[in-house]
Amino acid sequence: MSQDDEHYGVGRPSSEIPLVHDWQRPPRRPLHLTFDDGPDPTWTPQVLELLALYEATATFFVLGWRMRDHPELIEEILAAGHDVELHGDAHLDHEIASLGDLVADTDAALRLLRAHGVVPQWWRIPFGRPGEHTRALANAHGVRLVGWDIDTFDWRGDGWAEQQPSVRAVAEHGGVVLMHDAVAPGTPRAGAENTLEIVGAILQEATARQTMVIPLPPATLAGSVIPELPRTSPFERSEATMREVQGRQVAPDEAKPPTRRP
Ligand SMILES: [Zn+2]
Numbered sequence: 001m002s003q004d005d006e007h008y009g010v011g012r013p014s015s016e017i018p019l020v021h022d023w024q025r026p027p028r029r030p031l032h033l034t035f036d037d038g039p040d041p042t043w044t045p046q047v048l049e050l051l052a053l054y055e056a057t058a059t060f061f062v063l064g065w066r067m068r069d070h071p072e073l074i075e076e077i078l079a080a081g082h083d084v085e086l087h088g089d090a091h092l093d094h095e096i097a098s099l100g101d102l103v104a105d106t107d108a109a110l111r112l113l114r115a116h117g118v119v120p121q122w123w124r125i126p127f128g129r130p131g132e133h134t135r136a137l138a139n140a141h142g143v144r145l146v147g148w149d150i151d152t153f154d155w156r157g158d159g160w161a162e163q164q165p166s167v168r169a170v171a172e173h174g175g176v177v178l179m180h181d182a183v184a185p186g187t188p189r190a191g192a193e194n195t196l197e198i199v200g201a202i203l204q205e206a207t208a209r210q211t212m213v214i215p216l217p218p219a220t221l222a223g224s225v226i227p228e229l230p231r232t233s234p235f236e237r238s239e240a241t242m243r244e245v246q247g248r249q250v251a252p253d254e255a256k257p258p259t260r261r262p
Pocket of ligand 1: 127
């Protein structure tokens with residue numbers, strides 16, 4: 001059994017299950033903080049600073065057009081021991097983009113990643129909404145689709161006050177957390193101070209509970225515990241958050257992108 005499997009309690013033969021076991025408490029998973037849409041010269045360094053303070057590492061799903069403007073931030077992220085993975089170049093919506101546009105966009109993003117020595121294993125597609133070509137493209141490039149367990153709704157400006165129950169639950173139980181270290185055009189927030197607030201709160205809670213905060217595991221070792229697409233949190237949510245989730249088929253990871261680079 002690999003170390004990653006052990007983190008997840010995957011594949012453990014029944015003879016190895018301890019005799020004294022608290023069945024009320026599921027095996028604790030690590031916490032995977034994931035940041036989409038960066039790198040951003042204002043917010044990414046502040047996120048990196050917070051992660052360093054708590055000796056935590058995370059996964060960054062970066063955008064090609066931002067990488068072109070700030071390649072030094074990719075190097076900074078990698079040098080700090082974090083993982084960089086594929087999001088896209090121009091943040092296309094897979095549900096409506098043509099196959100040609102998707103192929104070109106993905107190729108451009110992959111070329112930029114390769115220039116930094118990054119061979120991605122994971123693909124968080126924009127908005128978390130696959131289109132008819134998404135899976136074939138993922139297979140062609142050898143990347144695995146990944147969603148999230150918890151959307152912090154930071155893209156709409158939620159902070160600690162709104163997300164406290166979710167933050168506490170995820171810090172306790174682990175899982176994949178969706179956040180954004182950049183402000184996507186059209187999103188209902190002016191800056192990412194609220195993301196910093198949520199990151200700080202999660203890291204504080206995770207430290208208190210001794211929950212590991214690490215990048216996503218190697219895709220081939222992750223088993224089925226990493227969600228491919230968004231799903232409703234297994235943890236209790238606040239009423240307000242539940243209303244939000246019920247109000248939409250699939251929670252967007254941010255508002256609609258601009259048709260061209262701002
Ligand atoms: Zn995004």
